[in-house]
Amino acid sequence: MKIERLKTDLLIIGxxxxxxxxxxxxxxxxxxxxxxxxxxxVVEKANIKRSGCLAAxxxxxxxxxxxxxxxxxxxxxxxxDADGIVREDLLYSISEKxxxxxxxxxxxxxxxxxxxxxxxxxxxxRNIKINGENIKPILADxxxxxxxxxxxxxxxxxxxxxxxxxxxxxxxxxxxNDTFYAIEAGAVIIATGGAAGLYRPNNxxxxxxxxxxxxxxxxxxxxxxxxxxxxxxxxxxxFIALRCKDTIAPTGTLAQGVGAKQVNALGEVxxxxxxxxxxxxxxxxxxxxxxxxxxxxxxxxxITPEQEESLLKAYLNMAPSQTIRWIENxxxxxxxxxxxxxxxxxxxxxxxxxxxxxxxxxxxxxxxxAAGDVVGGAxxxxxxxxxxxxxxxxxxxxxxxxxxSALQQAQGPDISSVNLLEKISEEEVTEHVAEIEKFLGKRxxxxxxxxxxxxxDTVEHLEEEMQAAMDAYAGGIKTGYRYSENQxxxxxxxxxxxxxxxxxxxxxxxxxxxxxxxxxxxxxxxxSVIAHLAARHETRWHxxxxxxxxxxxxxxxxxxxxxxxxxNGQIKIILRELTAEGQRNYEHHH
Amino acid sequence: MSxxxxxxxxxxxxxxxxxxPGTLIxxxxxxxxxxxxxxxxxxxxxxxxxxxxxxxxxxxxxxxGGKGCKVHTEKVKGEKNDIxxxxxxxxxxxxxxxxxxxxxxxxx
Numbered sequence: 280m281k282i283e284r285l286k287t288d289l290l291i292i293g294x295x296x297x298x299x300x301x302x303x304x305x306x307x308x309x310x311x312x313x314x315x316x317x318x319x320x321v322v323e324k325a326n327i328k329r330s331g332c333l334a335a336x337x338x339x340x341x342x343x344x345x346x347x348x349x350x351x352x353x354x355x356x357x358x359x360d361a362d363g364i365v366r367e368d369l370l371y372s373i374s375e376k377x378x379x380x381x382x383x384x385x386x387x388x389x390x391x392x393x394x395x396x397x398x399x400x401x402x403x404x405r406n407i408k409i410n411g412e413n414i415k416p417i418l419a420d421x422x423x424x425x426x427x428x429x430x431x432x433x434x435x436x437x438x439x440x441x442x443x444x445x446x447x448x449x450x451x452x453x454x455x456n457d458t459f460y461a462i463e464a465g466a467v468i469i470a471t472g473g474a475a476g477l478y479r480p481n482n483x484x485x486x487x488x489x490x491x492x493x494x495x496x497x498x499x500x501x502x503x504x505x506x507x508x509x510x511x512x513x514x515x516x517x518f519i520a521l522r523c524k525d526t527i528a529p530t531g532t533l534a535q536g537v538g539a540k541q542v543n544a545l546g547e548v549x550x551x552x553x554x555x556x557x558x559x560x561x562x563x564x565x566x567x568x569x570x571x572x573x574x575x576x577x578x579x580x581x582i583t584p585e586q587e588e589s590l591l592k593a594y595l596n597m598a599p600s601q602t603i604r605w606i607e608n609x610x611x612x613x614x615x616x617x618x619x620x621x622x623x624x625x626x627x628x629x630x631x632x633x634x635x636x637x638x639x640x641x642x643x644x645x646x647x648x649a650a651g652d653v654v655g656g657a658x659x660x661x662x663x664x665x666x667x668x669x670x671x672x673x674x675x676x677x678x679x680x681x682x683x684s685a686l687q688q689a690q691g692p693d694i695s696s697v698n699l700l701e702k703i704s705e706e707e708v709t710e711h712v713a714e715i716e717k718f719l720g721k722r723x724x725x726x727x728x729x730x731x732x733x734x735x736d737t738v739e740h741l742e743e744e745m746q747a748a749m750d751a752y753a754g755g756i757k758t759g760y761r762y763s764e765n766q767x768x769x770x771x772x773x774x775x776x777x778x779x780x781x782x783x784x785x786x787x788x789x790x791x792x793x794x795x796x797x798x799x800x801x802x803x804x805x806x807s808v809i810a811h812l813a814a815r816h817e818t819r820w821h822x823x824x825x826x827x828x829x830x831x832x833x834x835x836x837x838x839x840x841x842x843x844x845x846x847n848g849q850i851k852i853i854l855r856e857l858t859a860e861g862q863r864n865y866e867h868h869h
Numbered sequence: 870m871s872x873x874x875x876x877x878x879x880x881x882x883x884x885x886x887x888x889x890p891g892t893l894i895x896x897x898x899x900x901x902x903x904x905x906x907x908x909x910x911x912x913x914x915x916x917x918x919x920x921x922x923x924x925x926x927x928x929x930x931x932x933x934g935g936k937g938c939k940v941h942t943e944k945v946k947g948e949k950n951d952i953x954x955x956x957x958x959x960x961x962x963x964x965x966x967x968x969x970x971x972x973x974x975x976x977x
Contacts, residue, residue, distance in 0.1 A: 329888040335913035390971075410971055412918075433892060454892060486930035488891075488911050489870045495891045495911070525933035526870075592969050595955055599940065600870050600912055603929050606957050606965060607936045790892065 280719075280789075281458040282712060284703075287320035287429075288680050289673075290464035292436045292449060293500065294323035295331025296662055297651025298470035299418040300380070300669030301676075306425040308677050317677065319428045320462065322451060324435040324793065325495065327419040331472060332493055332628075332652070333662070336412035338532075338597045340391075341661040343377050343407045346398070350374035353405065357659040360556050361631055362819050363838055364513060366656035366858055368638045368865045373660055376667035381407070384666070388417045402535060412596065414662070434460060435789075436499065437796040438711060439467070440703050441507045445645040447702035449503075450711045454790040459715065461708045463701070465683050466646045466676040469634070470669065473518075473626030473652040474498025474804045476742070476797075479750035479757070480622050481527060483743070489527050489600065491520040492624045500653040501625070501633065502800035505807055505845055510635040510643040510853070512655035512842045514804075515811035515824045517623035518630040519561045519760060523577075524617040528601035530577055532593050533616060537586050539577040542615065543567045549575070553821075557629075561620045562821035565759045576615035587612045620822065622746075622756055625804060628652040628660045630823065635842055638864050639675035640668060643844075646679060648672040656840070718786045718795055736780050738794045745802060748773035753809055760822040767813045771806065778802045807843060810850040814841050870912035870929055873939070876901045878924035885916035885925060917941055926958070936960055 289305055291298045302321050323330055344350055353374040358365045385391050390410040392400040399407045422428055436451035440461075448463040475492040488494040505511060521530050533539040541550040541563065549572075553563030564575045582590070587610055594601040605611060627633035633655030634642045642649050650672035651665040660668065749755055752770035754762035762770075781799055786792045817833035818826050842853040858865055874885070874894075881900035886892075890913060893906040902924075904910065917925045923943055929935025937960040945954045947970060957965040 325890045325892050326887050329913070329915040330890045334890040334911070334915055412971075432887075482930075482933050484930070484932040485908055486870055486933045488909050489930070489933060490911070493890065493911060494909065526929070591967060595967060595969060599914060599927075599955075600929055602955075602967075603938055603940055603957065604934065606959075607929070607938050608934060 280452070280712065280715065281456075282708065283458055283460050284708075285320065285460060285462045286464075287318045287462065288465045289317065289319045289468065289676055290449060290462055290466070291319065291321045291468045291470060293331070293470035293472060293651075293653075294321045294327035294419070294422070294430065295470060295472055295651065296333055296418070296665040297669035297672070298323070298331075298468070299327060299422050300666040301468050301470060301650055301673040302422050302425065302428050303418075304670040304673035305677050306428050308674060317427060317680065319425075320431065320464070321422065321428060322431045322434050322436055322449075322462070324433065324454065326432040327422060327430055329415050329419075331415070331496070333415040333418070334493065336414055336597065337409070337662060338411055338593070339402055339406045339408050340381060340411075340663050341406050342374075342659060342663045343381060343399075343401075343405060344374065345401045345404055345407070348404060350377075353377070356405070357657075361516070361658050362556075362832075363857065364516065364819065364840060365631060365658060366865065367861060368858060368863050369636070369654070369657035371863055372638060372671060373657060373664040373667040376670065377663040380663050380666040380670065384414070384417070387421050389414055431460075435793045435796065437503070439503050439507050439644075439647070440707060441644060442702060444508070446647040450708075452715060452789050452792065454793050457789060459708075459712050461703050461711075463703050465680040466648065468648045468650055468669075468672050468676055469500040469504065469642075469653055470650045470672075471500030471653055472496035473624060473628065473632070474501060474801065475624050477625065477746070477749055477801050477805050477808065478622035478753075478755040479746040481619065481756065482525065483746070491522060491527055491621045492626060496652070497797040498625060498800045498804035499797070500649070501807070502803035504634055504642065504644070504647070505803055507644060508845050509647070510842055510844045511807060512633065512635040512840050513631040513811070514625060514807045514843070515815045515841055516630040516632055516658075516820060517754075517808070517823050518626050519558075519623050519822055520621045521561050521564060521618055522621055523601055524574075524619045526598065526600040526604050527621060528594060528598035530616075530618055532597070533577045533579060533590070533611075536593060537579065537582050537590065539579050539616070541618070542576050542578045543572040544574055545572055547572070548578075558820040558823045561760075561823075562825075564618060565620060565822055569759055574617050574619075576617050578615050579611035580613065580615050582612050584612070620756065620760070622750070623754065623760065623823070625808060626652050627654045627657065628665060629658060631655050631658040637867050640672040641675060641867065643867055648676045648679075715789075715792055718784060718792050719789075720785070736784060738784060738791070738798050741777050741780060741784070742798055742801070745774065745777050745798070745805060748777070749805055753805070753812060754825060759825075761825040761827050762812060763827045764813060767809050771809050774802055774805045774809065807850060810843055810852060811841050814843075814852040814854075870927065870933070870935075871907040871910040872904055872916060872925050872927045874902050874904060875924045875926070876903070878922050880922055880924075882921060884919045884921065888915040888919045890915065
């Protein structure tokens with residue numbers, strides 16, 4: 280394995296929605312200011328052209344301030360949906376930028392649908408319709424054009440370099456070029472998204488990755504932060520999507536497009552019975568099933584041939600598997616569409632799990648900023664919120680780098696760049712390389728069949744065990760998303776047992792080494808999820824956090840943020856008071 | 870859900886490899902693309918959109934009710950502008966197509 284040392288001013292880990300926009304903002308910000316020589320490095324484990332949540336495209340921007348509405352309305356909506364557990368400062372700061380980043384995307388080439396008066400076509404109060412199949416290539420092209428931005432594709436970052444609670448860079452490896460990277464940076468933006476694959480998925484066989492969230496988002500950013508003692512928030516507020524059965528295609532288009540109602544097996548409309556918040560829609564479906572009135576459907580029988588044709592086309596644009604299903608098995612005008620809840624995900628863009636940040640998106644590790652799904656406290660941020668957060672984090676990080684270089688210039692006239700930090704030691708590099716070499720040492724082809732023959736563990740094997748443990752004991756699909764303290768204690772033990780076996784895994788190449796690190800990341804995140812679920816002694820959000828020991832909401836004790844931090848190997852829970860109503864600024868107090 | 874790559878049609882340009890968000894597609898020693906990890910496909914269809922010679926098809930796994938229909942898209946000239954034509958090759962040998970005008974594609 281080749282070893283390469285790189286230096287940059289700003290390192291952006293993850294070239295998805297937030298990471299790309301952070302690069303665009305930092306580059307243009309630097310061009311306008313004195314820091315025109317600022318070097319920006321984007322490191323992405325796939326290729327920024329189609330990586331992250333936008334790989335398949337989207338057909339609407341779900342967070343937009345439509346005519347007659349205000350950012351305050353949006354904040355109120357997100358707050359209500361999360362039953363109060365949000366950071367208003369974070370929500371305001373993104374809501375106030377939704378329309379600005381949308382205009383920028385349009386300038387970059389995104390097609391936004393317009394009516395005959397030239398106004399954006401809206402869908403409901405907060406959405407606008409787009410032709411977003413190519414939204415990610417548009418963002419990626421904009422990044423590639425920037426002169427001071429370098430993109431490293433197919434490089435997986437697996438650890439931060441942190442000294443005295445300041446981040447000095449990160450470690451990674453090229454999954455296709457047999458190279459180890461030690462990257463020093465003045466500031467780092469983490470934008471790796473949320474975590475899928477913690478729980479046993481709806482279809483654990485051949486189609487195990489046919490899931491709502493990108494299966495390649497493995498919680499890397501969460502795990503690296505957790506291990507280095509960053510404070511995290513709201514991991515107990517899991518996200519569960521209500522989807523079309525088997526294809527895991529979206530249901531919103533059926534509900535909003537043709538007005539299909541949620542009905543049980545008896546044909547009764549049940550959605551009004553349980554409420555219409557995101558979690559209540561899932562919960563109602565679970566409850567109807569548990570009470571013997573399942574399965575549940577979206578009632579599409581009786582739609583017109585025109586509606587049906589439009590539906591088939593709409594799904595081809597965003598979830599073609601559903602159109603294939605209709606073509607193979609009969610169309611929606613003839614049969615209602617069965618629906619089910621997905622396995623739980625941890626994600627800061629729909630629910631509120633992630634880094635505990637200040638309003639500037641600084642984490643509790645100095646020099647580390649965060650953007651997008653990896654940030655907690657600001658649910659319902661979606662695409663435009665991730666873009667806005669990328670912008671905010673980039674501006675803050677550039678400001679921080681400028682303050683660092685000003686400090687250095689004051690200290691000595693010869694030092695003019697933050698690139699001269701030299702903080703990553705040879706020992707650190709050797710240690711990380713040795714860990715990778717150990718996994719590669721045996722260079723055995725790591726297939727499931729081979730391991731079964733030999734009785735050894737494989738990544739696939741351990742991942743399935745982890746998902747089964749989370750499913751059965753930490754509120755997965757199997758228990759209708761419910762869990763008790765006793766079950767969580769078993770889950771914790773099972774995850775620790777699996778974790779102890781990871782060191783003995785072996786890999787044929789660096790891509791398989793990446794799979795080992797992804798498993799480790801997921802196990803780290805699982806432990807935090809379990810600790811958070813156990814700490815919230817109430818049921819505030821049905822299904823998302825359904826605690827059978829505490830089935831009621833407890834505003835007195837738990838209208839609070841549940842935060843956590845790893846201290847001496849133990850997850851320490853911190854209950855924090857909600858920020859004040861309308862509060863626009865939050866600062867860390869170290 | 871996963872994909873199959875027709876080795877006869879593949880020209881080895883590597884574009885599908887570049888865009889796969891999971892880096893699941895590799896190029897073999899004969900300079901042909903193949904999916905190394907078929908169970909890890911998310912079904913995003915990026916590779917299908919990128920392939921210049923329409924060598925990639927995608928399908929629903931049998932475990933989620935798939936019956937063997939193979940799907941791909943091609944850009945064709947419409948009356949006013951380019952349209953996207955979706956081909957569904959069904960098990961009985963018949964082919965169904967659906968045309969989508971990108972300008973009118975987002976009714977819902």
